[in-house]
Amino acid sequence: MTDMIKLKQQEAVFRLLFQDEHKGVKKLPQAEKNVTMKRDYLTISSEAMEIQKTARVYGQSDNIKFDQTVDIASYFETAREANQKTLENAGDEITRSGQKCPYVSSGEVCYQILTDKYSKLVEEAKQHDDPELYIERKYYDPTCPWFTSDLTREERSIGYRNEISMLKRGKVAGANMLDSVFRVNNLTLNYDEINACQISYYRQLCDAQLKNLFSKNKIEVGEASQYIFRVDPYSYYVSVNCEDAVIKEKMESALNQGENGKHLWEQIKWFSEQDGAHGTQISNKLSVHKVWAYREVYKYTGYQLNELKEENGTYYTEDGTDIKTLIREEVWKDPIFPYEAKEDYTKAVCSWIQEVAEQGWENVPDMVLSIGYSSAGLHDLEQDIFFDYGSEWYKQYLDNYQYSVLATY
Numbered sequence: 001m002t003d004m005i006k007l008k009q010q011e012a013v014f015r016l017l018f019q020d021e022h023k024g025v026k027k028l029p030q031a032e033k034n035v036t037m038k039r040d041y042l043t044i045s046s047e048a049m050e051i052q053k054t055a056r057v058y059g060q061s062d063n064i065k066f067d068q069t070v071d072i073a074s075y076f077e078t079a080r081e082a083n084q085k086t087l088e089n090a091g092d093e094i095t096r097s098g099q100k101c102p103y104v105s106s107g108e109v110c111y112q113i114l115t116d117k118y119s120k121l122v123e124e125a126k127q128h129d130d131p132e133l134y135i136e137r138k139y140y141d142p143t144c145p146w147f148t149s150d151l152t153r154e155e156r157s158i159g160y161r162n163e164i165s166m167l168k169r170g171k172v173a174g175a176n177m178l179d180s181v182f183r184v185n186n187l188t189l190n191y192d193e194i195n196a197c198q199i200s201y202y203r204q205l206c207d208a209q210l211k212n213l214f215s216k217n218k219i220e221v222g223e224a225s226q227y228i229f230r231v232d233p234y235s236y237y238v239s240v241n242c243e244d245a246v247i248k249e250k251m252e253s254a255l256n257q258g259e260n261g262k263h264l265w266e267q268i269k270w271f272s273e274q275d276g277a278h279g280t281q282i283s284n285k286l287s288v289h290k291v292w293a294y295r296e297v298y299k300y301t302g303y304q305l306n307e308l309k310e311e312n313g314t315y316y317t318e319d320g321t322d323i324k325t326l327i328r329e330e331v332w333k334d335p336i337f338p339y340e341a342k343e344d345y346t347k348a349v350c351s352w353i354q355e356v357a358e359q360g361w362e363n364v365p366d367m368v369l370s371i372g373y374s375s376a377g378l379h380d381l382e383q384d385i386f387f388d389y390g391s392e393w394y395k396q397y398l399d400n401y402q403y404s405v406l407a408t409y
Contacts, residue, residue, distance in 0.1 A: 061150050061151065063117075063151060063155075063181075064180065064184060066117050066121065066181070067180055067183075067185065068184060070113060070117070070181055070185055076405060079108070079109050080404065080406060083407070084407050086102060086103070087201075087205060088208075090205055090212060091212060092212040092215075092216045093213065093258055094209050094264050094267065095263050096266075103198065105197075105198060105405060109405060110175040110182070111172070114162060114181065117179075117181055118165075118166040121166075125167060131167055135163050138160075139151075140156070140160070155179065158176050158178055159180065162176075162179070177189060195274070196394075196397035196398055197398070197404055199274055202270070203378060203387050203388075204389075211377075213255070213260070214251070217253070219247065220247075225375070226242070226374050227240055227241065227251070227372065228371075228372055229255065230369070231264055231268065231369050232265075234291075236261035236265055238252060238255040238260070264371075268281070268369040277380075277383045278384045280382045281369050281381070281382050286355060287365045289352040290366070290367070291367050293356055296349045296352075297315075297323060300327055300331060305323070313354045313358050314357050315353065323353060324354075327346060327350060331346045376388070
């Protein structure tokens with residue numbers, strides 16, 4: 001009887017090795033940006049047939065048993081509620097700080113699902129004398145009774161890495177969308193939809209903050225009124241273009257409190273940089289380098305680049321010191337900046353300074369950023385995509401999103 005068992009075990013091993021070597025199942029490519037993260041259904045169908053055959057022998061694994069109990073929708077509902085609560089308590093200053101305004105992304109939802117899954121599986125593994133060996137055999141030993149025969153080879157590899165990581169470090173290795181829990185629950189996440197959720201969240205956040213800011217300062221925004229906010233890239237001063245002089249003064253006073261101007265400029269720039277937006281306000285590279293040069297010079301030396309003497313492809317302080325020299329000295333003294341990147345970074349900053357100096361400060365356009373505003377919220381300008389509620393972009397990506405972390409307006 002013992003010899004017969006050994007013989008069957010050997011046959012199982014040889015069969016598995018033979019299949020691995022000659023089966024020729026095509027591996028799935030890693031998902032790239034702008035590519036829908038979907039599986040190769042022909043491959044899955046082929047593997048599913050093999051899984052069905054072997055599952056009859058080994059039975060259902062703990063992995064699949066857990067996968068079948070997961071309520072995917074409830075995880076996304078929890079994320080939606082958290083994000084909605086943040087939007088409802090957005091505050092009355094413009095900011096997208098992760099501490100003040102945390103955003104729960106689709107990736108974080110998937111990571112939580114995997115954390116719950118492998119936490120439970122590791123509890124079972126710890127019931128055995130050698131948990132690590134138990135896990136290893138579970139995924140790679142087809143002769144053991146608890147072998148995960150109902151997983152694809154890719155899923156076994158992912159499962160092993162995540163379960164070992166959970167055992168040793170208390171967390172999963174990552175939110176890999178090829179985990180069996182997503183196959184079993186038929187969950188696929190489209191990059192464009194995930195990206196649209198994040199963009200829409202930050203647009204709603206900024207709209208809510210502006211509404212609260214104006215309400216706090218007793219500023220009434222007329223339903224038919226249109227405003228243009230223009231933000232200077234150096235002082236971050238916000239100027240308002242509107243017909244009512246009184247409203248203009250009140251809005252400018254409110255918008256220029258604290259760091260509202262800085263954060264509004266950064267928000268406009270971020271929206272303009274999104275895939276497909278092609279914002280013309282940020283398309284001039286020399287203007288971008290002008291802003292970067294000004295910002296880094298001010299950060300490291302306290303000097304405002306436009307107030308220095310422009311000569312010989314650089315700028316000089318009142319005592320005749322080349323600002324490039326000061327930049328090099330201050331960056332190399334910076335204890336936080338990574339040592340190995342200091343030289344490349346100083347060269348980059350100095351090249352931006354030289355670009356601007358050679359053209360002449362006044363000859364390089366300033367990257368003043370503008371955005372429209374009305375009672376409906378912000379409205380993008382000078383770009384191909386408008387991220388406003390009800391826009392064609394919104395309808396395309398968010399109206400029919402199966403699992404979203406963002407409630408509609």
